Amino acid sequence: MTKSIKLRYFAWVRERVGKPEEDVELPAGIATVGELMTWLASRGEEYAYAFENPKVIRAAIDRAHVKPQSPIGEAQEIAFFPPMTGG
Amino acid sequence: MTTISTVRIQREPFDVAAEAAKLTRGRTDAGAVVTFTGICRGAENGEPIAALTLEHFPGMAEAEIERHVAEAAQRWPLIGVTVIHRYGRIEPGEDIMMVVTVSSHRQAAFKSADFLMDYLKTRAPFWKQVDKADGKIWVEAKAEDDTAAERWTRGKPEAAE
Numbered sequence: 001m002t003k004s005i006k007l008r009y010f011a012w013v014r015e016r017v018g019k020p021e022e023d024v025e026l027p028a029g030i031a032t033v034g035e036l037m038t039w040l041a042s043r044g045e046e047y048a049y050a051f052e053n054p055k056v057i058r059a060a061i062d063r064a065h066v067k068p069q070s071p072i073g074e075a076q077e078i079a080f081f082p083p084m085t086g087g
Numbered sequence: 088m089t090t091i092s093t094v095r096i097q098r099e100p101f102d103v104a105a106e107a108a109k110l111t112r113g114r115t116d117a118g119a120v121v122t123f124t125g126i127c128r129g130a131e132n133g134e135p136i137a138a139l140t141l142e143h144f145p146g147m148a149e150a151e152i153e154r155h156v157a158e159a160a161q162r163w164p165l166i167g168v169t170v171i172h173r174y175g176r177i178e179p180g181e182d183i184m185m186v187v188t189v190s191s192h193r194q195a196a197f198k199s200a201d202f203l204m205d206y207l208k209t210r211a212p213f214w215k216q217v218d219k220a221d222g223k224i225w226v227e228a229k230a231e232d233d234t235a236a237e238r239w240t241r242g243k244p245e246a247a248e
Contacts, residue, residue, distance in 0.1 A: 084208075
């Protein structure tokens with residue numbers, strides 16, 4: 001059973017992927033944010049480029065920061081972005 | 088105590104003095120006001136810049152800063168806190184963001200402002216681009232900011248309240 005989820009991209013992650021957001025059908029077996037990044041990287045050149053160094057990519061589930069090992073669970077929206085430079 | 092807290096994310100400039108005055112007006116218990124303003128410098132890594140462009144995650148920026156403010160209000164006795172962060176194109180000399188904290192005694196106002204800035208620098212979803220003559224470049228996050236934020240983990244000397 002697949003799950004539909006909204007993905008959002010910011011800053012240079014967005015630039016490399018080529019779009020600010022998309023809805024995807026998550027294949028079965030993708031349980032964590034880290035696994036999602038691995039799967040995304042396999043979807044095409046632009047994704048491989050965006051996620052080439054997963055250690056610098058940060059993620060938020062439903063607008064709260066999460067770690068790569070966090071479960072996706074019932075997430076509606078997952079955002080990926082570089083380390084922040086506000087303030 | 089109940090802390091009056093305001094968090095705004097906006098394109099427009101703000102007035103730090105007016106925001107601070109809003110928090111103290113009519114009160115006799117406010118003994119300390121601390122304000123911090125972050126300003127756009129004219130150079131990044133030694134090179135002149137034309138402007139900064141700030142991208143943000145609408146919805147999460149407010150929520151994340153509100154979380155930080157709520158934590159500050161739990162850790163220190165604060166009468167009021169206001170955080171305003173701009174986004175969009177910002178030129179050298181212009182204000183980027185501000186924090187004002189109000190308390191009865193100065194330690195809470197100083198420490199909470201310092202805490203809020205360290206957390207904001209590392210966790211608020213904003214990303215800066217430097218506008219130079221030959222194009223835009225993303226500013227990289229600094230390791231010193233992560234180190235500064237770690238100071239506030241409870242149990243460490245800096246966090247002593």
